[in-house]
Amino acid sequence: GDLNHLVCAAMSGITTCLRFPGQLNSDLRKLAVNLIPFPRLHFFMIGFAPLTSRGSQQYRALTVPELTQQQFDAKNMMCAADPRHGRYLTAACMFRGRMSTKEVDEQMLNVQNKNSSYFVEWIPNNIKASVCDIPP
Template identity: 65%
Template sequence: PRLHFFMVGFAPLTSRGAHSFRAATVPELTQQMFDPRNMMAAPDFRNGRYLTCATILRGKVSMKEVEDQMRNIQTKSSSYFVEWIPNNVQTALCSIPPKGLKMSSTFIGNSTSIQEMFKRIGDQFTVMFRRKAFLHWYTGEGMDEMEFSKFNRIPAWV
């Protein structure tokens, strides 16, 4: 399979007004990074395994504390990380926080759980294609209906 689809996340993912009520800590940020609710895509990570991931923390953060937290997450959630890729979690720090926050974290991950999202999109595509919904917009611009049938097979190689 071609598992080269990255998922991104951000923490703390709250409204601007809520930032002043709560100061995030390193353990909270690292926990939120791996939370599906903080991802920009919606796969459930419990149904897959991480191949690799990178985390970038911004603000006044101790590197030792970050490394300890990342090690804790990898230890507690070892079944969600592949064992055949050594050192598959990378961490970077930037001492300058983003505007309006004291600290934040960005997550970039490569997980096999992305396949469920592609399957869901493929299922929705199949339903719409069978009804020929919106197809006239594309055929009117010169696309052939047969071109859409090969799109339906894309999730098989993902």
């Protein structure tokens, strides 16, 4: 039902950059190197955006800042954890569709600067971004 659809959407979204061409694309090795600072710290939380109901036929183009804000929102996390009560070690933001890599890079820098208290300071440049040209 809906849970299977949600898991399917999240997992296919995460593996998009492995399956389709794009700008700033990443592979499994790059993800592992950038997201896992120590072998024992290997648990991920997935934030998925836009989060819409399965039957919704409405489509609205979202901007990069809107998508980024939704990705880090506690309501869009695929686990029962509120990221505001902890700190991020690293983050990977994967975007799909036609968008400017410059805008994505600027937004990632903006997230890191505005929300620096939510990221550990001992890992510099701890946000990785990738853009897949194929829209969802």
